[in-house]
Amino acid sequence: MSGPCPNITGFPMSNSSSVTSIPVATLGTPRIGPRRELKTALENYWSGRIDEASLLKTAAQLRADNWARQKARGVTVIPSNDFSFYDQVLDTSVMVGAIPDVYNWTGGEVSLATYFAMARGSQGEDAACEHGHVHHHHGHGAPAQEMTKWFDTNYHYMVPEFSKEQTFALSSTKPIDEYREARALGYRTRPVLVGPVTFLKLGKSHDASFSNLSLLDRLLPVYIEVLNKLATEGADWVQLDEPCLVLDLDANEKAALKTAYSELALKVPGTKIMLATYFGELGDNADLVAKLPVAGVHLDLVRGKGEIDTVLSKMPADRVISLGVIDGRNIWRANLPAILDRIEPVVTGRGAHLIEIAPSCSLLHVPIDLDQETALDADLKSWLAFSLQKMSELSALGRALAVGRNTVKDELAASAAAAAARKASPKVHNKAVAERVAAITADMANRRSAFARRAQIQRARFKLPVFPTTTIGSFPQTSDVRKARAAFAKGTITMAQYDEFLREETRRTVEWQETIGLDVLVHGEFERNDMVQYFGEQLSGFAFTKSAWVQSYGSRCVRPPILFGDVSRPKPMTVEWWKYAQSLTKRPMKGMLTGPVTILNWSFVRDDIPRSKSCRQIALAIRDEVTDLEKAGATMIQIDEAALREGLPLRRSEWKTYLDWAVGSFRITASGVADETQIHTHMCYSEFNDIIDAIGAMDADVISIETSRSKMELLDAFVTYKYPNEIGPGVYDIHSPRVPDVEEMTGLIEKARSHLTADQIWINPDCGLKTRGWPEVRSALTNMVEAARQARGAA
Numbered sequence: 001m002s003g004p005c006p007n008i009t010g011f012p013m014s015n016s017s018s019v020t021s022i023p024v025a026t027l028g029t030p031r032i033g034p035r036r037e038l039k040t041a042l043e044n045y046w047s048g049r050i051d052e053a054s055l056l057k058t059a060a061q062l063r064a065d066n067w068a069r070q071k072a073r074g075v076t077v078i079p080s081n082d083f084s085f086y087d088q089v090l091d092t093s094v095m096v097g098a099i100p101d102v103y104n105w106t107g108g109e110v111s112l113a114t115y116f117a118m119a120r121g122s123q124g125e126d127a128a129c130e131h132g133h134v135h136h137h138h139g140h141g142a143p144a145q146e147m148t149k150w151f152d153t154n155y156h157y158m159v160p161e162f163s164k165e166q167t168f169a170l171s172s173t174k175p176i177d178e179y180r181e182a183r184a185l186g187y188r189t190r191p192v193l194v195g196p197v198t199f200l201k202l203g204k205s206h207d208a209s210f211s212n213l214s215l216l217d218r219l220l221p222v223y224i225e226v227l228n229k230l231a232t233e234g235a236d237w238v239q240l241d242e243p244c245l246v247l248d249l250d251a252n253e254k255a256a257l258k259t260a261y262s263e264l265a266l267k268v269p270g271t272k273i274m275l276a277t278y279f280g281e282l283g284d285n286a287d288l289v290a291k292l293p294v295a296g297v298h299l300d301l302v303r304g305k306g307e308i309d310t311v312l313s314k315m316p317a318d319r320v321i322s323l324g325v326i327d328g329r330n331i332w333r334a335n336l337p338a339i340l341d342r343i344e345p346v347v348t349g350r351g352a353h354l355i356e357i358a359p360s361c362s363l364l365h366v367p368i369d370l371d372q373e374t375a376l377d378a379d380l381k382s383w384l385a386f387s388l389q390k391m392s393e394l395s396a397l398g399r400a401l402a403v404g405r406n407t408v409k410d411e412l413a414a415s416a417a418a419a420a421a422r423k424a425s426p427k428v429h430n431k432a433v434a435e436r437v438a439a440i441t442a443d444m445a446n447r448r449s450a451f452a453r454r455a456q457i458q459r460a461r462f463k464l465p466v467f468p469t470t471t472i473g474s475f476p477q478t479s480d481v482r483k484a485r486a487a488f489a490k491g492t493i494t495m496a497q498y499d500e501f502l503r504e505e506t507r508r509t510v511e512w513q514e515t516i517g518l519d520v521l522v523h524g525e526f527e528r529n530d531m532v533q534y535f536g537e538q539l540s541g542f543a544f545t546k547s548a549w550v551q552s553y554g555s556r557c558v559r560p561p562i563l564f565g566d567v568s569r570p571k572p573m574t575v576e577w578w579k580y581a582q583s584l585t586k587r588p589m590k591g592m593l594t595g596p597v598t599i600l601n602w603s604f605v606r607d608d609i610p611r612s613k614s615c616r617q618i619a620l621a622i623r624d625e626v627t628d629l630e631k632a633g634a635t636m637i638q639i640d641e642a643a644l645r646e647g648l649p650l651r652r653s654e655w656k657t658y659l660d661w662a663v664g665s666f667r668i669t670a671s672g673v674a675d676e677t678q679i680h681t682h683m684c685y686s687e688f689n690d691i692i693d694a695i696g697a698m699d700a701d702v703i704s705i706e707t708s709r710s711k712m713e714l715l716d717a718f719v720t721y722k723y724p725n726e727i728g729p730g731v732y733d734i735h736s737p738r739v740p741d742v743e744e745m746t747g748l749i750e751k752a753r754s755h756l757t758a759d760q761i762w763i764n765p766d767c768g769l770k771t772r773g774w775p776e777v778r779s780a781l782t783n784m785v786e787a788a789r790q791a792r793g794a795a
């Protein structure tokens with residue numbers, strides 16, 4: 001037989017050292033569909049346009065297509081239960097019956113209605129503030145479960161909620177149903193479950209008197225029941241995802257892992273467990289993993305490249321090792337011969353029958369199919385691989401390892417050629433940029449004078465009242481604004497017409513701000529589709545896709561920019577808009593920019609240079625924009641760093657390095673201006689306790705943060721730190737359509753006043769207003785300005 005000879009079950013053949021194929025796994029695949037079919041179906045279902053049967057049918061079709069595509073690409077260890085209507089962690093809560101009382105569940109199989117109530121609230125309301133930051137507003141009915149980022153990805157999971165009296169019971173047959181469904185289609189899959197310890201660790205409770213891990217003994221019987229049922233159906237292997245193994249774990253957490261896997265080994269002895277770790281190195285958890293009684297371990301060898309030999313030397317000799325060598329977090333095509341050079345000795349050493357090939361993590365985090373990108377630059381396209389292309393890479397590796405490189409020599413040659421071309425391409429490497437980064441001096445990251453001096457100069461210059469009022473930047477992106485943008489993109493209106501429309505929106509917004517008496521104005525950001533994309537599109541080194549969607553949460557998907565080359569700024573990006581906006585008013589008009597760390601963290605980044613280096617390149621480009629704005633007359637410039645915190649590494653030991661270069665990049669961006677120019681920054685979150693030193697080190701003249709819902713408690717970090725610069729703690733929760741009244745906001749200002757000095761405080765909303773409607777915004781900001789007036793009277 002020539003060509004691939006997939007081992008149908010996909011599992012290592014016992015005791016054979018000469019194998020014809022090495023199992024190839026994906027660990028999980030994107031579920032949204034190549035044309036976001038799941039998004040469409042979900043949104044149609046939620047709005048009542050289709051019924052449940054029709055939603056279920058679409059889902060089944062997506063799963064079938066997914067299995068077929070994997071098989072066609074040579075994947076032999078095909079997962080099931082990687083599909084989800086919303087989120088795999090929510091699926092797990094539902095599977096084990098961890099359903100808070102508010103959802104009025106009375107036991108039995110959890111209905112789709114309850115599932116979606118947990119996902120979206122029983123009124124189906126949810127609201128998002130930008131990519132990384134999601135909130136649910138609390139109307140009537142049951143609120144949605146909280147949502148937060150899945151490790152350091154931009155995927156969000158629904159946070160499980162436990163109580164001290166929590167009990168668990170198998171409440172969903174989904175893993176079993178999907179196993180059967182695949183089996184009926186001819187696939188013997190390896191079901192995937194979120195592991196019990198990661199599941200408990202990611203959960204929260206409202207009661208501090210117990211630890212989630214104390215629920216493990218109650219939880220395990222449900223896992224045992226599921227594994228037993230799967231075994232009865234014929235599943236000899238299951239994949240249990242325990243990405244918590246790449247985090248800093250305390251003794252209790254380590255003990256919980258031991259208990260969990262010993263118990264499973266004891267109670268489900270016939271089932272082989274592939275323990276999947278990913279998103280980083282095992283580090284000090286490697287000894288623990290080595291001792292767990294599991295049949296296989298998956299290792300992330302992209303991020304854990306450096307520890308491969310030490311970790312493998314610890315693993316028992318009979319354990320199957322899944323080598324995660326293709327990057328599941330990024331979109332670059334692999335250099336296959338280089339990977340083979342690295343892993344061939346490992347495979348020979350351990351025995352090919354004990355090896356599987358896999359991506360570093362589930363393919364959930366990459367777009368589906370590169371072939372859909374018909375407009376990408378041909379060179380760039382030849383350097384990329386999305387989920388389907390990665391499957392082909394994996395199977396080429398599997399064949400090369402089992403039967404020799406010659407069987408896939410064309411694939412290997414093409415891959416090496418692409419890597420070489422990328423390495424040498426002038427599209428990637430720009431000598432002038434490299435020289436500029438190399439020439440960065442310490443001085444470039446320092447303002448001319450310390451804050452105290454700058455503050456004096458700026459106060460004399462601006463003569464703002466105490467408690468100056470401003471907003472964060474964007475005003476409502478109404479359907480009119482989105483329609484005009486779409487019409488311009490389609491060519492149904494001309495550039496001149498679109499421009500006129502945007503100018504008119506801007507003019508109205510500036511005039512209105514003046515009318516209600518805001519002190520520092522913004523132009524409204526109507527010309528921006530997205531705070532990162534807008535800049536990426538104008539910078540060299542970034543590319544954008546047509547359909548490279550990645551799930552962010554539920555039905556929401558994003559198309560992250562692809563940062564592929566050295567970054568430079570061909571020409572000013574925002575100066576003309578700023579000039580126009582400032583021409584409409586005598587009050588200060590803030591120049592509005594996105595900072596380098598945020599641009600970096602919301603993009604697919606290069607894997608050929610460190611992130612820190614790309615960040616400095618972006619910093620220089622935005623610094624040029626800052627100084628151009630200053631030259632054009634801007635007196636206040638805001639550099640948003642919404643995503644600075646979310647870029648924190650998973651391991652604490654790596655935080656300092658990250659914060660050093662991230663803050664350093666911000667300072668490079670901000671420090672090219674005179675003392676009299678006021679630099680603002682904005683961060684749309686509020687947990688600053690553990691990074692307050694870094695926030696202080698950013699040395700922005702003014703920082704605006706989100707505080708309204710925490711009732712200003714989140715200012716504590718700033719107080720303890722004795723943060724000296726100016727702060728605008730948000731007084732208006734922009735994640736809700738609710739309009740706060742004057743009294744509520746004066747109350748918040750008073751609270752802030754008890755933490756900070758009066759001359760430190762600015763009055764502003766929590767974040768930009770783009771997701772809100774004009775009527776709410778008008779009332780809320782009018783009230784906000786009035787609240788500031790009253791507070792001034794009292795000050």
Ligand code: GLN
Nearest residue numbers: 130472473474642684768
């Ligand atoms: N200036 C941006 C806006 O107002 C900031 C958004 C953000 O930080 N997420 O929309």
Ligand code: ZN
Nearest residue numbers: 683684767768
């Ligand atoms: Zn924000």
